[in-house]
Amino acid sequence: MQSIASLPVIGLDLAKSVFQLHIVDAESGEIQRRQIKRARLAEFFAKCAPSLVAMEACASAHYWARTIQQFGHQAKLLPAQHVKAFLLRDKTDAMDAQAIWVAAQQPHIQAVPVKSQRQQTCMALHCMRRQLLKMRVMQTNALRGILAEFGIAMPVGHRQLLKTIQGELARAQQQDVLPADLVVTVQEQLKRIDGLQIDIDCIGQRLLAMIREDRQMQAIRQIPGVGELGASALVAAVGDFSAFKSGRQFASWVGLTPRQVGTGGKTQQLGISKRGDSYLRTLLIAGARAVIAKSAKSKWIESLLERRHHNVVVVALANKIARTAWAVLAKGAAFDQAKWNPAECGA
Numbered sequence: 001m002q003s004i005a006s007l008p009v010i011g012l013d014l015a016k017s018v019f020q021l022h023i024v025d026a027e028s029g030e031i032q033r034r035q036i037k038r039a040r041l042a043e044f045f046a047k048c049a050p051s052l053v054a055m056e057a058c059a060s061a062h063y064w065a066r067t068i069q070q071f072g073h074q075a076k077l078l079p080a081q082h083v084k085a086f087l088l089r090d091k092t093d094a095m096d097a098q099a100i101w102v103a104a105q106q107p108h109i110q111a112v113p114v115k116s117q118r119q120q121t122c123m124a125l126h127c128m129r130r131q132l133l134k135m136r137v138m139q140t141n142a143l144r145g146i147l148a149e150f151g152i153a154m155p156v157g158h159r160q161l162l163k164t165i166q167g168e169l170a171r172a173q174q175q176d177v178l179p180a181d182l183v184v185t186v187q188e189q190l191k192r193i194d195g196l197q198i199d200i201d202c203i204g205q206r207l208l209a210m211i212r213e214d215r216q217m218q219a220i221r222q223i224p225g226v227g228e229l230g231a232s233a234l235v236a237a238v239g240d241f242s243a244f245k246s247g248r249q250f251a252s253w254v255g256l257t258p259r260q261v262g263t264g265g266k267t268q269q270l271g272i273s274k275r276g277d278s279y280l281r282t283l284l285i286a287g288a289r290a291v292i293a294k295s296a297k298s299k300w301i302e303s304l305l306e307r308r309h310h311n312v313v314v315v316a317l318a319n320k321i322a323r324t325a326w327a328v329l330a331k332g333a334a335f336d337q338a339k340w341n342p343a344e345c346g347a
Contacts, residue, residue: 007050007052009052010023011098012100013096015038015093018037018038020033048073052074054104056077056079057078061077084099122207122235122236125207129203135196136196140193147165150172154168162190165186204228207232220325224340225288225291226325233279233283244326248323254284255275258271258272272315291317292317299341
């Protein structure tokens with residue numbers, strides 16, 4: 001197999017129906033701009049000589065990357081925001097393909113790893129679960145607002161609302177505060193919320209089954225603050241952790257390191273960058289909050305809480321969790337409690 005550096009580069013602008021290609025002949029320097037319909041794209045790459053095919057990491061990119069790799073090509077997925085810097089003049093499909101071709105040859109741009117079908121399945125389950133959670137929040141918030149118009153104040157929180165709403169409805173009926181038609185409609189709404197919860201639980205069971213079959217997910221599941229959702233999402237979103245040179249680089253990719261602004265030799269550190277996958281960052285920070293909320297905290301956490309704001313400590317712990325996950329999966333070593341809390345283990 002040829003090395004990636006010696007392969008000719010093809011810039012491919014993805015679309016729904018008509019795809020745009022940008023090819024430069026290595027010998028003559030001739031530029032070829034071609035449009036290919038979706039039905040003939042696979043056929044084109046099946047007949048094409050081995051090449052480095054560059055695409056933006058957007059919708060359907062992982063599918064086409066896997067398809068193209070089957071024909072002996074190398075696929076390179078580029079972050080869309082980095083490709084935009086090489087877009088000249090008006091935005092057209094041809095200019096987009098040209099920008100992709102140029103960006104693919106920049107060594108400083110980190111490529112997005114191509115996800116396997118299993119990884120994408122796991123991320124799809126997470127995506128649908130998040131959507132159902134949002135729908136559940138919308139339904140409960142709507143109930144809270146409707147009942148407030150009739151003088152019934154419901155507690156904040158999904159579980160608290162469902163725990164108290166039946167009693168409040170019965171009391172309101174006795175006092176003739178709510179019309180019968182509204183009570184029936186609210187009960188129907190509660191059934192829909194129960195149905196959403198059943199669907200959310202079913203997806204959770206499928207994710208749990210994936211964890212039982214995946215050694216990487218089981219390995220980072222041992223880290224404090226990494227639950228079932230965090231373990232499955234981290235492995236599915238990243239895949240090959242060895243693509244990151246260090247734990248700090250991985251934490252930076254998730255957006256848990258300070259954003260730096262410097263000029264004239266002076267560097268200032270601001271808040272966390274919040275770059276990368278916001279869902280992964282949310283799971284890591286939620287896990288860190290759960291660890292800090294426990295009554296038995298490590299001395300490291302207690303000493304931080306004494307001198308820094310609670311939210312700063314949460315982010316610091318989330319950063320530590322991310323680095324530990326990288327160390328476990330990139331180095332292939334089991335989670336070591338002594339390294340996590342050396343003071344408690346007498347190290």
